[in-house]
Amino acid sequence: MKRRLPWLIALFWAAVVVLLALDWRASTPHDRFAEPPPLALSNGPAADAGHCSLAPATPSSR
């Protein structure tokens, strides 16, 4: 039998918000003066640690 579980969405989003708040509290304080510019285009490489396609030590030759 098919059943709708509307409370599940609320539970999921509550969990997301709680986890984000806990993460914010446990993380190193954000340095506003070290923020990257709004666009990476013309301003240098990506500012974070990775993309799904990147190997731990990406070989340099292409």
Added chain:
Amino acid sequence: MAGTLNPSFRAAAVQTTGLGLRRLTGSLLICLGLAGFAAITWLVGWRQGLLWLIGLGYGVLLAAAAFGFTTGWRVWITRRDPKGFCAQFVGIAVAMLISVPLLAAQPMLQGADGPLSISLLVGAFVFGAAMQVADGCGSGTLYKAGLGHPVSLAVLPAFVFGSFLGAAQIPAWLSLGALPPVNLVQRLGAPETLVVQLSALALLAALLWRFRGTQPSRWRGQAVWWAAVGLGLLAAANLAVAGQPWGIVYGLGLWGAKIVQALGIDLSHNAFWGLPAQQAQLHATVLADNTSVTDLGLLLGALVAASWKGKAGPAVGLPARQWLASVIAGLLLGYSSRLAFGCNIGAYFSGIATGSLHGWVWFACAFAGSLVGVRLRHRLGMAD
């Protein structure tokens, strides 16, 4: 007469109220999305705020058009319906037409360049099979979880843990054998890359169309084409803003690693999570990670679109065996996507759109896996 009209009036009133409630919920969620943009921009900067908006756009387009990578492949395999598959090519082509010249002009931008490894072959094949059993790929699981699909809500935590585990073991898998990434933009140049790749996509689309079945398509109307164009444009914007292409599973793995770390497990000695860049990311807020922010935006965007259309929290009725199979498939999706250097988004969509050869290898292996996955799905009694 009033007595005979009353039920129809009542039905119309209920329908109008339902529609009004849906629109109200949708509007509130849009406000929440904009509030999220303001908060993220205030807390972590303009770049992350813009990426949140791009993520919202992904979620809206995917959910509004029911744009499915998994379903697109499955309905081609089972009933030769080419529309969803071809729409994927349109999205990739639009992203490619903007991304390839950008990558050629701005070498600091990063393509989705994965190595050509044994793990890529194994990972993509397993991912292709698992996504058919879980009925969702990287983007599919995320957007359906966002709109409250119970199966995807069960699959997502397993996907997150699998991504964490897969990343943790990537170095061991790479030791089995790997060639360096090959990016066609650097090897051939931008015009040649566009000619070669667009021709290949056009040829494949022509073949899919040539051998199409006679049944009406699963996707009615033009929405899926517009969604494909929109996704392509957003993916190009993702590259311009983040400096890297659209991806999904790195963010999910990071969430898993953060949870594991919060449980007291030290990851500083792990061959992947112990690297200085990963350690810095693990100690920073998740909102500072490009992929995580677009993933979160995607989740909310899907809920906005589904609420607007009255399709949030769909009803499901699966036997326990199928629930279990979906969750196991979710774990495999996460693990295999890290082995394969991306899922259908990071490797297939973004890989091909940014000229990475590993995107094509991923596509071939994952499609072969999907042929097996569709059989498995039927064996488990799951519908198309």
